[in-house]
Amino acid sequence: MRTHSLLFRLGSAATILIALALALAGFGLWLIFNQEIERRATNELDQIVKFVAAQVRIDTDGMPVVDGVPADQRFEEPYGGLYWQVSTREGQRARSRSLWDTILPEPEGTLDSQRHVTDLGGPAGASLLAVVQAITVAAPNGQEVPLQIIAAIDRGDLAAARHTFLRLLALSLIALGLLLIVAMAIFIRLALRPFDHLGQGLKAIRAGESHALAGTFPDEVQPVVDDLNRLVQFQRTAVERAKQQAGDLAHGLKTPMTVLGALARQAAEDGRNDIAQSIDGEVHQMRRQVDRVLAQVRANAGPALGGKTVAVKSVAAKVVHAFERLAEDKILRWTIDVAPDARFPGAEDELTEILGNLLDNACKWARSEILLTANVSKGVLDLCVDDDGPGLSAEQASQIGRGQRWDETQPGTGLGLAITRDLAEARRGSLVMVRSDMGGARAHVRIPLDPIA
Numbered sequence: 147m148r149t150h151s152l153l154f155r156l157g158s159a160a161t162i163l164i165a166l167a168l169a170l171a172g173f174g175l176w177l178i179f180n181q182e183i184e185r186r187a188t189n190e191l192d193q194i195v196k197f198v199a200a201q202v203r204i205d206t207d208g209m210p211v212v213d214g215v216p217a218d219q220r221f222e223e224p225y226g227g228l229y230w231q232v233s234t235r236e237g238q239r240a241r242s243r244s245l246w247d248t249i250l251p252e253p254e255g256t257l258d259s260q261r262h263v264t265d266l267g268g269p270a271g272a273s274l275l276a277v278v279q280a281i282t283v284a285a286p287n288g289q290e291v292p293l294q295i296i297a298a299i300d301r302g303d304l305a306a307a308r309h310t311f312l313r314l315l316a317l318s319l320i321a322l323g324l325l326l327i328v329a330m331a332i333f334i335r336l337a338l339r340p341f342d343h344l345g346q347g348l349k350a351i352r353a354g355e356s357h358a359l360a361g362t363f364p365d366e367v368q369p370v371v372d373d374l375n376r377l378v379q380f381q382r383t384a385v386e387r388a389k390q391q392a393g394d395l396a397h398g399l400k401t402p403m404t405v406l407g408a409l410a411r412q413a414a415e416d417g418r419n420d421i422a423q424s425i426d427g428e429v430h431q432m433r434r435q436v437d438r439v440l441a442q443v444r445a446n447a448g449p450a451l452g453g454k455t456v457a458v459k460s461v462a463a464k465v466v467h468a469f470e471r472l473a474e475d476k477i478l479r480w481t482i483d484v485a486p487d488a489r490f491p492g493a494e495d496e497l498t499e500i501l502g503n504l505l506d507n508a509c510k511w512a513r514s515e516i517l518l519t520a521n522v523s524k525g526v527l528d529l530c531v532d533d534d535g536p537g538l539s540a541e542q543a544s545q546i547g548r549g550q551r552w553d554e555t556q557p558g559t560g561l562g563l564a565i566t567r568d569l570a571e572a573r574r575g576s577l578v579m580v581r582s583d584m585g586g587a588r589a590h591v592r593i594p595l596d597p598i599a
Contacts, residue, residue: 153338160330168319168326179311184275187299188263191277194297195261198230202240202293204285210240210293220244225269227300232293245269250296253278266298274298340367344374351378352596403429455595456497458488458520458527465501466518469509478509478516485521491573491595500569503562504531504589511535511586527593535586538579566591 194216201214210232220226226244233239233252241249248269253262253276261279268274276298282290340363347359358375410425459482466480490497501518508516512533519530566589567577575593582588 152341153334156334156338157331160334161327164323164326164330168323172315172319175315176312179315180308183304183307183311187275187304188277191275191297191299192261194228194230195277195279195295198232198295198297199279199281202232202281202283202295204283204291206286208234208236208285208291209238210234210283210291212240215242225272227303229268229274229296229298231296231298233296234291234293250274250276250298252294252296265301266296268298268300273301275301275304340364344371348374357382399432403432455489455491456494458490458497458529459484459486461490461494461497462501462518462520465498465505469505476509477514478512479514481515481517483517483519488520488522488527489595490527491593496569500529500566500591501531503566504529504591506562507531507589508533508535508587513586515584517584522595525595527591527595529591529593531589532582532584533586534582534584537581537585538587563589 197214197216198212201212203211203213205211212230212232215221216230218228220228221230221242221244223244224246225248228242229245229250230242231239231245231250232241239249246269250266250268253264253266259280261277264276264278266274266276276296279295280292281295282292285291343361343363344359344367347356347361350356351359358378359371363371406425406429410422410429413419413425414422462482462484466482470478470480505516505518508531512535515534517530517532519528519532521528563577563579570577570591570593573593575591578590578592580588580590
């Protein structure tokens, strides 16, 4: 996917934001879980302390005795992870079976009647979360005996619970993230669908299949569509006006030049050959310039939005057939090699003029053979006309742009290739004259299939 595409940018931004949001949510849930598991463990230990405090008594030997033990199997298993201990100031103790041969250390500063939450060292070096409570119990002799009750839980059990929660949380967040990314991708696709329709509509206009963007677009896109339709219509109108003006110019100049030609012939009949030749020369120059200007007008008006494409093969066959009939006094072998998918991005008369000028030039110089090829490669139409004539020098090739003739002995105005070059350049193309493999000249025209891209 291209990095400059809107889909890539929105998708990347959405993915980053989703990942960031899930990471923050996961971190927040982790903190909440840690606080909650500590709170629940502390509450559980506090209940154990209260239960032991309710069951403890002092026997006749001054030993603390707990008549009932909390109903949790971990208290019966050695190092089971849950412990309680009751001790007197004289060091006499009652302990849960789970402590086995371990005595919990008595934390300092816990002799008041307040409940204290602290950390203690436990069996086998374990770290314990403990609740410590100081109480007094009446002895058989009636004296009040101060006791310290400790209920503790192994922090390893809490760590295991955290690990399980973290694993489930990570899996849940990953699944949720993938689901959100897929949903966001579908959402972005749906949001960008009007732009896909817009692009397809513009391609249809360039291909000549439509003259306006049709369909229903969202309110945010509709103003752009309306402006584009107005622009397309304005450009089509301007092109048609330019073509009309070019035709009017040609028609307006035709009559004066015809009159001048008639005057030149009349002067020649009257024996004023110098005047006739002068008028003929000027008329000839005027025709050359008018033809060149009109060709440039047609070329500049050519690449319009909505212009149709033309199959090169059929037009090439018609043009070659016409030249075969016109060149009956010169035996030539004509070869046409045109790819089936070769299409010209313009009007048929424009392609006819390009091919006509190229074949006319080749027909003048060819000895026995002319080859016309056309193919499409990487979005570019290549038109080549080769002949087996004498070829041309670099200086002669440079004269194309100036409309000069290579050889005054050959008929014509010398503007055919110059006009062809104008037509090609108007569509961001080019005309290059090089040496042909057949020994003569090769006229190579390259025209992008999308000249307004």
